[in-house]
Each structure stands twice: as C-alpha cells, then as structure tokens.
Amino acid sequence: MNTTKFTAAATAFALLGGAAFAETEITWWHAMGGNLGETVNQIAEGFNASQAEYKITPVFKGSYEETLTSGIAAFRAGEQPNIMQVFDAGSATVIGAKGATVPVQDLLSENGVDFDIEDYIAGVRYFYADSDGKMIGMPFNSSSPVMYYNADALEKAGVEAPRTYEEFEAIAPKLKDAGYIPLVQTHLPWEMVENFHSRHNLPFATNNNGYDGAEGTEILINSDEMKMHFTKVKEWLDEGYFGFFGTGWSDNQAQFEAGNAAMYIGSSGDFGGLTAKDLPFEWASTYLPYWESITPEGYQTFIGGASLFAMAGKSAEENKATAEFFRYLTSAEVQYMWHKETGYVPVTTAAYELAKADGHYDRFPAAETGPKQLMLQAGDNTKGYRMGFYVQIRDVENRELSRVLSGETFFLDALATIEKEGNALLARFAKTQG
Amino acid sequence: MKRAGFDSRWLPILLLVPQLTIIAVFFYWPAVYALKSSFFLQDPFGFGQTFVGLENYTSLFDSSEYLKVANFTVLFTVLVTFFSLALALLLAVKADNVLRGAKTYRTLLMWVYAVAPPVAGFMGLLLFNQRWGPLMELFGHFGWEFEMGADYSDTAFAMIMISIWKQVPVNFIFFLSGLQAIPKAVREAALIDNRSASGRFWDVTFPLLAPTGFFLLIINITYALFDTFGVIDTVVRGEPSNNPMTLVYKVYVDGFRGNDLGGSSAQSVILMVLVLALTVFQFRMVERRIHYT
Numbered sequence: 001m002n003t004t005k006f007t008a009a010a011t012a013f014a015l016l017g018g019a020a021f022a023e024t025e026i027t028w029w030h031a032m033g034g035n036l037g038e039t040v041n042q043i044a045e046g047f048n049a050s051q052a053e054y055k056i057t058p059v060f061k062g063s064y065e066e067t068l069t070s071g072i073a074a075f076r077a078g079e080q081p082n083i084m085q086v087f088d089a090g091s092a093t094v095i096g097a098k099g100a101t102v103p104v105q106d107l108l109s110e111n112g113v114d115f116d117i118e119d120y121i122a123g124v125r126y127f128y129a130d131s132d133g134k135m136i137g138m139p140f141n142s143s144s145p146v147m148y149y150n151a152d153a154l155e156k157a158g159v160e161a162p163r164t165y166e167e168f169e170a171i172a173p174k175l176k177d178a179g180y181i182p183l184v185q186t187h188l189p190w191e192m193v194e195n196f197h198s199r200h201n202l203p204f205a206t207n208n209n210g211y212d213g214a215e216g217t218e219i220l221i222n223s224d225e226m227k228m229h230f231t232k233v234k235e236w237l238d239e240g241y242f243g244f245f246g247t248g249w250s251d252n253q254a255q256f257e258a259g260n261a262a263m264y265i266g267s268s269g270d271f272g273g274l275t276a277k278d279l280p281f282e283w284a285s286t287y288l289p290y291w292e293s294i295t296p297e298g299y300q301t302f303i304g305g306a307s308l309f310a311m312a313g314k315s316a317e318e319n320k321a322t323a324e325f326f327r328y329l330t331s332a333e334v335q336y337m338w339h340k341e342t343g344y345v346p347v348t349t350a351a352y353e354l355a356k357a358d359g360h361y362d363r364f365p366a367a368e369t370g371p372k373q374l375m376l377q378a379g380d381n382t383k384g385y386r387m388g389f390y391v392q393i394r395d396v397e398n399r400e401l402s403r404v405l406s407g408e409t410f411f412l413d414a415l416a417t418i419e420k421e422g423n424a425l426l427a428r429f430a431k432t433q434g
Numbered sequence: 435m436k437r438a439g440f441d442s443r444w445l446p447i448l449l450l451v452p453q454l455t456i457i458a459v460f461f462y463w464p465a466v467y468a469l470k471s472s473f474f475l476q477d478p479f480g481f482g483q484t485f486v487g488l489e490n491y492t493s494l495f496d497s498s499e500y501l502k503v504a505n506f507t508v509l510f511t512v513l514v515t516f517f518s519l520a521l522a523l524l525l526a527v528k529a530d531n532v533l534r535g536a537k538t539y540r541t542l543l544m545w546v547y548a549v550a551p552p553v554a555g556f557m558g559l560l561l562f563n564q565r566w567g568p569l570m571e572l573f574g575h576f577g578w579e580f581e582m583g584a585d586y587s588d589t590a591f592a593m594i595m596i597s598i599w600k601q602v603p604v605n606f607i608f609f610l611s612g613l614q615a616i617p618k619a620v621r622e623a624a625l626i627d628n629r630s631a632s633g634r635f636w637d638v639t640f641p642l643l644a645p646t647g648f649f650l651l652i653i654n655i656t657y658a659l660f661d662t663f664g665v666i667d668t669v670v671r672g673e674p675s676n677n678p679m680t681l682v683y684k685v686y687v688d689g690f691r692g693n694d695l696g697g698s699s700a701q702s703v704i705l706m707v708l709v710l711a712l713t714v715f716q717f718r719m720v721e722r723r724i725h726y727t
Contacts, residue, residue, distance in 0.1 A: 063672065065691045072478045072693065093693050097479035246584030247675035251564050258565065392692040395674065399499075402676035406585055424493070428694070431475040434484035 268370025388429025555668025
C-alpha cells in the first residue's frame with residue numbers, strides 16, 4: 001500500500017469510524033430461530049471481530065421454507081443475499097438451478113482458501129456435492145438420526161440397547177411387559193426411509209441416487225427391503241412394540257421424555273435439549289438400528305439439516321468475503337463451538353478431534369454418537385440423494401406411511417402410491433429444468 | 435329534484451385512478467401472471483421452463499389426493515358455516531332478550547373476535563394436546579381416544595371446532611344488530627297473534643333477519659374457504675401428512691413449501707373460478723330473492 005492511499009484510508013477511518021473502513025459487507029439469510037439464531041449471531045460477530053476487511057450480517061428469515069422462498073423471490077429481483085441457508089430436501093431445487101449459486105468448492109479455490117473434501121467427515125462430504133463429487137453447498141447445521149434409550153427402563157426389563165432391528169424384536173416383549181412402549185420414531189421419511197437406504201447401502205433412486213441428473217430419475221421405494229421393514233413396523237404397532245403419535249416430531253419425542261417410551265429414534269442433535277430438560281431417568285444414545293438380514297454390518301448414515309449456498313451474481317470482492325467467512329466457519333474452533341452450543345455435528349474431522357481432545361465426549365457421551373455414525377463404513381449409496389420436488393415427495397411419504405400406521409391404508413398400497421406419486425413429481429421436476 | 439354531478443368528465447376518472455391502479459397492480463396483474471404460470475412447469479429461480487399446456491390441471495383432477503382435499507374443503511366449509519351461523523343466531527336471540535347486564539353479556543360474547551386465527555389455532559393445540567389437553571382428557575372419559583395430529587378425523591374435528599369458535603362472535607354481532615333493527619311494533623303485533631316464542635321466531639323474526647343471514651352466509655363461506663388458513667397451519671404445523679387440509683392450504687404447501695409454481699398456479703386459478711362463481715351466485719340471489727329494506 002503506498003503512502004497516499006494509506007493516508008486517504010487513515011483519514012476516512014478517522015472521519016467515519018471503524019465500521020466504514022473499506023469494509024466489504026455481505027449478508028447471510030438463515031432459518032435459525034431462538035437459541036440457534038443466537039449462536040449464528042455469535043459466529044457472525046466472531047468473524048467480524050477476527051478481521052477488519054469484511055463484515056457479515058446474518059438475517060433471520062423464518063422457517064426453512066420461508067427462507068428458501070424469500071431467497072428465490074430476491075434472486076429473481078436481483079436482490080439476493082450473498083449466503084443463503086437451504087435445507088436438505090430443498091437442495092435439489094437450488095443445485096438444479098444452474099447459475100443460481102457459485103459452487104462452494106470453486107468459490108474457495110478461486111479466492112485462495114485451501115479446500116480438501118477429505119477434511120470433511122465422511123457422511124457430510126457428498127450430500128450437497130454434484131455427481132463428480134464437487135461440493136456445491138457448504139454443510140452447515142448437520143445432524144443424523146440416532147436412537148436414544150431410557151437406561152433405567154432397559155435395566156428394569158433386563159435388556160441391553162439393541163444394535164439391530166432383530167435384537168429389537170427380541171427385547172421388545174420384555175420392554176412391553178415392563179410397562180413401556182418399546183420404540184417410537186420422530187420423522188418417518190428421514191429416519192425410516194432416507195437413512196434406511198444409507199444404513200443398508202441400498203439405492204434410493206435411479207441415476208446414481210439422482211446425482212446424475214433430474215432427467216429420468218425414479219424413486220426406488222417399493223423395494224423388498226422397504227416392504228419387509230414396514231410390514232414389521234406395522235406388526236410391532238399392532239403388538240404394542242411400537243408407538244405412533246402422528247407426524248409431529250415433538251408429539252413422539254414427548255412420549256420418551258414422559259418416560260412412556262423406552263427408546264426413540266431422533267436427531268443426533270436432540271441430546272442438548274434432553275440434557276437441558278433434566279429428565280428424571282438415565283438415558284443414552286446409540287446408532288440407528290439396521291437389519292442384519294439385509295447387511296451384516298451397518299453402513300454410515302448421511303446428514304440432514306441445511307447447508308449454506310453462495311448466491312451467484314455478486315462482485316468479486318463480496319465473493320472473496322464469502323470465501324473468507326467459509327474459511328472462518330469451517331475452522332476447527334468455530335465448528336467445535338457450534339457443535340458444543342447446538343448439538344449439531346462438527347463437519348470436519350479436525351473439529352471432531354478437537355472436541356474429543358477437549359473432553360467434550362467424556363462430559364456428553366451422547367454427543368459423539370452422531371459424528372461416529374457418520375464415520376462408519378461407506379458404500380455406493382451412503383452419499384445421500386438428489387431428488388427434485390423432494391419436499392412434496394416427503395409429504396407423500398409422510399402421508400402414506402402415517403396412513404399405514406393409523407390403519408387407514410394397507411402398507412403395500414402405501415409404498416406403491418409413494419412410488420407412483422413420487423415418480424410423477426420427479427418427472428414434473430425434470431420439466432422445470434427445461 | 436336536483437342531481438349532483440361532475441362538471442368535467444375527467445375529474446371522476448381522475449378520482450377513480452388510485453383505486454383502479456391498486457386493483458390492477460394487486461389483483462389483475464398477479465391473476466394474469468398466475469394464469470400464465472399455470473401452463474408452464476418452471477424452475478423457481480427462473481432459469482428453465484417447459485410449456486405443458488393443460489397438464490397442470492389434468493394432473494390435479496387425476497390425483498385422488500387433490501379430490502380428497504377438495505371434498506374435505508366442501509365438508510369443512512358446510513360444517514363451519516352452518517354451525518357458526520346457527521350458534522351465533524341462538525346466542526344473539528338469547529342475548530337480545532336479556533335486560534339486566536346485557537352489555538356485559540354482549541361484550542363477553544364478542545371477545546373472541548379479537549383473537550387472530552393462528553392464536554386461535556394455538557389455543558386449540560393446547561386444548562386438544564395429545565398428552566395433557568383438557569378436551570382430550572374430557573373425551574377420554576367418554577371412551578374416545580382423541581389423537582389430534584395422528585388420526586385424520588380427530589384432526590378434522592379439532593380444526594372444525596376451532597374455526598367455528600373463532601367465527602361465532604362476528605356472526606353474533608351482526609345477528610344481534612339485525613335483531614335490534616326489527617321494529618318494536620312488528621314484534622308486539624306478532625306477540626298478539628302468536629303466543630309461541632319459537633313460532634314467532636320462525637314466522638316473523640327469521641324472515642326479517644334474512645338479509646343479514648344471507649350476507650353472513652357469504653362472509654362465512656369465504657371465511658371457511660380462505661381465512662381459516664392460520665388455524666389449519668397452526669394445527670398441522672406446516673406438515674399436513676395424513677391430516678386434512680383445505681384447497682387454499684394446499685396451494686401454499688405446493689407453491690411456497692414445495693416451489694412447484696406451475697402446479698400451485700393451476701390450483702389458484704381453480705380457486706379464482708370458484709370465487710367468481712360464488713360472487714355471481716351472490717349477486718343473482720340478492721337481485722331475486724333477498725330484499726334489503
């Protein structure tokens with residue numbers, strides 16, 4: 001920097017105060033309300049304090065859906081933010097719109113930020129990547145389905161937490177006799193359909209699980225494995241080994257918290273909320289069960305939650321600022337802070353190691369279940385899935401599977417309906433790409 | 435008799451321009467846009483689109499699910515309209531007879547009017563809660579295992595109850611003022627002719643209330659079709675799953691949550707046609723049968 005420029009800058013600095021010092025300002029639209037939003041603000045403040053060239057402003061835009069919809073409307077009006085948070089089921093819409101975003105991997109390498117996809121935890125790596133494995137969205141708040149159990153209840157029934165669904169079947173009658181609903185779940189599509197495929201390394205859609213393009217992608221839900229699984233779930237429900245309290249997440253989790261249900265499948269991030277509630281019984285978490293009859297060893301699951309997309313149409317300076325923010329966000333310290341504060345998994349191996357070294361998992365053993373499950377053996381079908389209009393497909397899954405469990409439909413019809421309506425939606429989505 | 439008028443032809447037009455602009459910008463323009471979108475399938479970001487003709491419409495009518503939602507909407511509208519009118523009329527007739535503390539009664543009955551639909555929905559969520567809702571417990575005493583959110587008809591029941599509760603006060607206010615507008619002389623004359631209170635009500639009061647009743651009928655149908663959105667959204671918490679929803683809510687679910695602009699535009703166009711039909715019906719009825727005095 002030459003002297004004249006420096007003087008000019010110093011004068012400007014003196015006149016306008018710190019905030020106006022040649023700062024590049026960027027905005028970040030997110031869907032994190034309440035305490036999560038506080039932590040988001042903390043990250044932004046940390047970034048702003050860590051350097052003087054860039055300033056990020058996080059803006060809370062409501063639910064995931066509201067954030068995506070306002071982001072789309074803003075993009076069409078040329079007023080898009082630099083960074084937009086998009087949830088798992090909506091990512092195909094954003095990634096499908098080529099030209100709406102700058103792939104994160106390109107953004108980072110163009111702006112001199114080191115990037116190696118291998119630094120990321122295995123189950124996190126490819127969920128928001130393209131078919132060549134290039135990362136498009138930056139994984140942000142990530143979690144995976146795991147199983148929580150009431151240790152007192154299990155002890156009372158004289159059983160151990162099950163590793164597989166076969167083991168679950170063996171202990172369910174004892175739990176029932178001890179006066180508990182043996183198992184409930186909280187999100188059928190996520191826990192018993194999407195991650196079911198990953199856990200057993202089964203294809204969930206044609207075209208490489210949809211990653212190879214929207215054209216001709218079909219959902220593979222009407223499979224023998226799914227039929228077997230839901231036949232069993234329905235049997236358990238009828239026997240009183242499984243409880244179903246509707247689509248509402250909290251209605252199901254509440255049964256566990258009230259001590260009625262002995263085990264529940266929930267999010268790896270739930271442990272924070274459970275800890276805060278100070279439940280009157282001992283509890284712990286373990287991996288999502290799998291069927292030994294399908295695979296001798298369970299595979300890793302993939303992440304749910306949301307990622308951050310760098311929106312296209314921004315100046316080089318602003319993109320540089322976005323890249324620098326991502327560098328800050330993915331640093332081990334910030335990831336560990338996020339992990340500790342919110343219960344979401346750290347996205348990099350370095351952050352996981354840091355949490356471990358700091359003794360976080362000795363204090364909260366349940367916090368480690370998520371990251372460890374995401375690092376189990378990988379397979380061809382453990383990357384994730386990419387299906388357009390997946391929000392509606394999820395609605396269909398929720399609707400039909402809930403109908404099975406509330407006794408309105410027969411499960412084989414339900415799976416066939418999901419396949420039929422799902423494929424119709426996928427074909428419609430392919431046309432939107434026109 | 436002298437007629438008031440404008441001297442210039444331009445002044446009235448000038449005065450109408452603001453209103454017409456608002457209608458054009460906020461109604462006609464979006465309506466035309468929705469009509470156009472309904473013939474396309476498009477990427478929400480605006481990068482790609484395919485002209486699909488009437489496919490967005492045909493796929494709706496081929497879908498048993500859409501028809502199921504439409505049927506529920508009809509049932510929902512009929513029940514909500516009927517019960518909120520009937521209850522309000524009953525309360526208004528009773529309140530009209532009260533002499534002591536009349537104002538207190540009336541104010542108490544109107545209170546609920548101030549509650550916003552999402553708040554009403556939220557109160558419903560608490561009352562019908564699956565684990566500790568007082569109404570759920572009450573039903574439990576009669577052997578009805580009430581499961582809002584898990585059971586289709588239980589959720590439908592809760593939605594209808596909440597929507598009726600929310601609408602009764604509006605109807606009550608209108609019915610009460612309608613009753614008070616009936617001349618005392620007419621009532622006294624009726625009292626001489628007929629000693630039966632219910633007979634007097636059906637022969638004299640009810641026909642005289644008809645204009646109010648008809649107006650409220652239209653208002654209530656519109657309410658049940660469109661304004662119950664907040665109640666439904668709160669009850670299903672954004673994810674209808676196997677729970678019932680109305681046509682308007684489905685537009686939101688497919689368009690705003692699912693980003694299917696073409697499909698939800700087609701649904702909006704269908705609703706526009708429905709409203710148009712309702713309006714035509716209203717005007718024809720007003721002209722032919724109902725006489726406002």
